[in-house]
């Protein structure tokens with residue numbers, strides 16, 4: 001791998017931790033909840049031979065954990081544009097977001113579509129929460145603050161991975177456990193509220209002109225294949241990829257297959 005660094009980039013009113021690796025087309029990698037840039041650890045060595053991979057931690061997550069205050073998904077997307085500008089990324093960008101990172105990717109595209117050359121939406125959905133979903137998120141937010149992080153994350157792990165993961169990729173399972181417990185309770189709370197208030201992109205997607213890859217895991221119960229299909233069908237220029245032996249964390253569960261999927265999509269642009 002040519003170049004691989006972890007740096008803090010100074011934005012207008014905060015600094016952002018980011019892993020930056022490789023050479024080539026800029027590829028912004030946006031992590032899910034309650035994770036951080038390490039979600040992409042297994043994929044970056046495979047993608048960085050052809051792409052300049054930029055994998056930041058969102059506000060409050062990972063190495064930005066000292067900043068847990070209120071944010072919206074639009075704020076997270078704006079931070080990413082500021083980061084791209086500070087890194088002097090001039091070429092059109094590829095953006096790839098997983099789950100909550102996918103929600104941020106949609107806002108990111110919506111803010112400056114003319115600077116995007118392709119989008120990879122993985123293990124995510126375009127619809128907003130209904131009233132019950134929003135209430136459930138508010139309950140998670142207050143439980144995290146009241147009872148601590150493990151009270152809300154311990155039940156998540158089994159849903160994130162395919163049943164084979166504990167035997168096949170125990171190190172990745174441990175890494176995810178670590179990322180979840182490293183996330184401050186206040187970040188969990190703000191992220192849940194931000195997701196509860198997120199916009200519905202179902203209709204907005206049909207106005208997108210850029211190519212999009214809709215990627216999912218066959219065994220994902222959080223964003224199941226029919227949800228991936230729903231997104232795919234709204235888009236004008238979409239390719240759908242469903243990977244077997246994967247649940248919600250496809251890039252970490254199947255790094256090689258995921259990297260090949262990205263290559264296949266980008267080479268077809």
Ligand code: MLT
Pocket residue numbers: 031032033034098099100101195222
């Ligand atoms: C994620 O993986 O980022 C979350 O499951 C997204 C969500 O809670 O909607």
